[in-house]
Amino acid sequence: MLLSKSCVYGLRASLYLASKSGGEFYSLKEISEELDISFHFLTKILQQLTADGLMESYKGPNGGVRLSDKGMKATLYDMVIAIDGPGLFTQCALGLPGCGSQEPCPLHESWIETRSSIEKMLKRTSLIGIAKEGKEKHFRLTAEGQFSWQ
Amino acid sequence: MLLSKSCVYGLRASLYLASKSGGEFYSLKEISEELDISFHFLTKILQQLTADGLMESYKGPNGGVRLSDKGMKATLYDMVIAIDGPGLFTQCALGLPGCGSQEPCPLHESWIETRSSIEKMLKRTSLIGIAKEGKEKHFRLTAEGQFSWQ
DNA sequence: TTAAATTAAGACAAATTACTCTTAAATAGA
DNA sequence: TCTATTTAAGAGTAATTTGTCTTAATTTAA
Numbered sequence: 001m002l003l004s005k006s007c008v009y010g011l012r013a014s015l016y017l018a019s020k021s022g023g024e025f026y027s028l029k030e031i032s033e034e035l036d037i038s039f040h041f042l043t044k045i046l047q048q049l050t051a052d053g054l055m056e057s058y059k060g061p062n063g064g065v066r067l068s069d070k071g072m073k074a075t076l077y078d079m080v081i082a083i084d085g086p087g088l089f090t091q092c093a094l095g096l097p098g099c100g101s102q103e104p105c106p107l108h109e110s111w112i113e114t115r116s117s118i119e120k121m122l123k124r125t126s127l128i129g130i131a132k133e134g135k136e137k138h139f140r141l142t143a144e145g146q147f148s149w150q
Numbered sequence: 151m152l153l154s155k156s157c158v159y160g161l162r163a164s165l166y167l168a169s170k171s172g173g174e175f176y177s178l179k180e181i182s183e184e185l186d187i188s189f190h191f192l193t194k195i196l197q198q199l200t201a202d203g204l205m206e207s208y209k210g211p212n213g214g215v216r217l218s219d220k221g222m223k224a225t226l227y228d229m230v231i232a233i234d235g236p237g238l239f240t241q242c243a244l245g246l247p248g249c250g251s252q253e254p255c256p257l258h259e260s261w262i263e264t265r266s267s268i269e270k271m272l273k274r275t276s277l278i279g280i281a282k283e284g285k286e287k288h289f290r291l292t293a294e295g296q297f298s299w300q
Numbered sequence: 301t302t303a304a305a306t307t308a309a310g311a312c313a314a315a316t317t318a319c320t321c322t323t324a325a326a327t328a329g330a
Numbered sequence: 331t332c333t334a335t336t337t338a339a340g341a342g343t344a345a346t347t348t349g350t351c352t353t354a355a356t357t358t359a360a
Contacts, residue, residue, distance in 0.1 A: 059327055060327025063326085
């Protein structure tokens with residue numbers, strides 16, 4: 001798989017929050033139920049995004065998480081980096097540590113091109129962009145499609 | 151990671167055999183040592199490729215494996231499919247089962263484009279093509295670069 | 301015929317990823 | 331102040347991937 005499950009869950013939750021974007025906090029319970037993601041697992045993942053400054057959290061009744069200013073400006077690339085790290089965009093397709101233009105593996109040239117097209121795609125896709133588009137096009141964020149962008 | 155470790159090992163071994171291409175059998179011991187891959191693990195992986203008809207094996211002294219006729223004509227795509235399966239080329243980037251042009255996830259359109267560029271890259275790259283090019287360009291197949299295409 | 305070399309197959313172990321559970325800390329509101 | 335609600339943190343469990351080991355089957359050659 002291109003992205004880890006953690007990353008996919010993190011992206012879906014980020015898009016959920018981007019679609020709300022009223023500045024309020026949304027509880028992890030609500031998010032996990034709406035998106036059909038394990039509550040505790042999602043908690044861990046969003047803690048990473050909070051630690052990274054892409055989200056903010058608030059404890060106690062009516063607490064929850066929301067996108068920070070940084071998070072509101074973020075692209076999918078930022079979210080992927082925060083959760084999966086930069087490996088996808090830096091590593092050799094054959095996993096060879098010394099691979100580079102100096103001493104390339106057989107896939108090097110092709111792969112850096114493909115890899116950069118993945119990177120560009122994620123960098124040009126902003127959370128708020130999708131949230132806006134989602135309201136028109138009713139994208140699905142869950143397996144059963146129960147989530148609605150309103 | 152884009153490809154599993156099994157897949158990467160399988161690709162590297164396939165390229166190794168393509169670079170020899172004399173029709174002889176090469177022992178797994180030799181291949182695993184040259185490419186610095188665990189012998190038993192590599193055995194398992196190449197058994198898959200043998201089961202898939204991309205390689206042929208022969209037991210006993212001077213036994214080993216070689217690319218079959220099918221394997222000699224194969225592209226990296228064929229090898230990836232045989233080891234990792236078609237998931238990379240069929241699945242939704244967000245892992246949503248029902249995702250498609252009917253009910254797309256937010257990444258659907260971008261992802262099928264990116265996904266197809268990965269697919270095209272792997273499909274246009276044949277084992278023998280790389281073997282030929284490797285002899286000119288001395289690509290690396292190992293971390294330490296000890297393998298030479300001759 | 302026997303021993304050595306080799307792949308095949310399956311059980312096992314370790315590492316990583318995915319997920320769950322429990323307890324602690326913070327906060328709001330009664 | 332007390333209780334309920336919520337995130338934080340960490341330990342624990344399960345599943346998957348990666349890697350190892352042992353035994354069996356096949357084949358060659360002495």
